[in-house]
Amino acid sequence: MLNPDFTHELRRATLGDFRTDSVTRTLYSTDASIYQITPKAVFIPRHQEDLHAAVEISSKYGIPILPRGSGSSLAGQAVGDALILDLSRYLDKILDVDSEARTAIVEPGVTLSELNLVVGKFGLGFGPDPASADRATMGGVIGNNATGAHSIRYGMAADHLLATDIILADGTLATFNEKTLERANQLAQDKKDALAAVLSGGIR
Ligand SMILES: Cc1cc2nc3c(=O)[nH]c(=O)nc-3n(C[C@H](O)[C@H](O)[C@H](O)COP(=O)(O)OP(=O)(O)OC[C@H]3O[C@@H](n4cnc5c(N)ncnc54)[C@H](O)[C@@H]3O)c2cc1C
Missing domain, CATH: 3.30.465.10 (Uridine Diphospho-n-acetylenolpyruvylglucosamine Reductase; domain 3)
Incomplete structure (x- = not known):
């Protein structure tokens, strides 16, 4: 059972279709795999802003989210006990x-x-x-x-x-590209060096 405050806040903040009825939840409980898991609810964002709001509000109420395209996955990736975010309907340009x-x-x-x-x-x-x-x-x-x-x-x-x-858990947008990857690798390397320093410090 979803927190009514969550439902209210999501409906108020977005224009997308928010569905909690059992027919919709049953439809989204399968993908092309053998698995069947009924989701908590389904949200179909009308535009990107809807998605930002849905992610942020879900995070605030501790509701897991599961993005979904056509649900043709073969290993259960597109089903789960979560709020399904169906991106196939309107965000298709x-x-x-x-x-x-x-x-x-x-x-x-x-x-x-x-x-x-x-x-x-x-x-x-x-x-x-x-x-x-x-x-x-x-x-x-x-x-x-x-x-x-x-x-x-x-x-x-x-x-x-x-x-x-990418929309982060707080609803903000981040762009990942080759440059951010280089930066992430650099940070990981720096961290590794720092860790190595700490470890060697410990050994000494
Ligand atoms: C008949 C058939 C043949 C297939 N052949 C192949 C094949 O040859 N090669 C192959 O690799 N696969 C194949 N597949 C598996 C599947 O169709 C593909 O992997 C396809 O790319 C999945 O796309 P989808 O839109 O259905 O994704 P979904 O099943 O809806 O989602 C796939 C995963 O991506 C995530 N996801 C979806 N959209 C987003 C988003 N916007 N942001 C973040 N995460 C997202 C979902 O959470 C899920 O984990 C086949 C499936 C079938 C039924």
């Missing part, structure tokens, strides 16, 4: 295609087939080709690091990801 740079910016609900249809006009395509491409959303493709029959030649999803906008 291709925001930009730069054929010269061979890059695209997409919202998470765009399916891989839709993306390939658009970039195909420029003789381009997203490398990994899961057999579920006509359903699989880019959020799910990235979340699963999807592969396909041609991945030996064209790589996995992570090999083609340049940057991601």
Whole structure:
């Protein structure tokens, strides 16, 4: 049973569809795996701001969240005792295609087939080709690091990801890209050095 204050706050702060009825929860209790777990509720954000609010409010009330694309995962990744965030319904736009740079910016609900249809006009395509491409959303493709029959030649999803906008638990936006990765590696290295110093200090 969800905290009524949570329900009230989420409804007040967002325009998305918030569903707690048993039919919806049953529909979202399965993916393409053998697992079945009924979620606490389902939230379908209308736009990015809805998502920020949903993440922040869920975090405030200690409600686990589970982002979901098309739910075609084979190992139960898209089901859980959580607030399901269905990103496939409204957040499904291709925001930009730069054929010269061979890059695209997409919202998470765009399916891989839709993306390939658009970039195909420029003789381009997203490398990994899961057999579920006509359903699989880019959020799910990235979340699963999807592969396909041609991945030996064209790589996995992570090999083609340049940057991601991530909503953190407090609802704020962070962008991760090659530069932030370098910085994170540097910080990890610094921490390792610091730890090594502490350890060697301890040994002495
Ligand atoms: C018939 C069939 C064939 C398949 N063939 C392949 C194949 O060849 N190769 C392969 O790799 N997979 C395959 N799959 C598995 C699956 O379809 C793919 O991995 C696909 O990329 C999942 O996309 P989805 O939109 O359904 O993601 P979902 O199942 O909805 O989600 C996948 C994961 O990503 C997370 N996620 C989704 N969206 C977001 C987001 N916006 N932000 C953060 N996390 C998010 C979810 O929480 C979950 O953990 C197949 C499945 C079927 C049913």
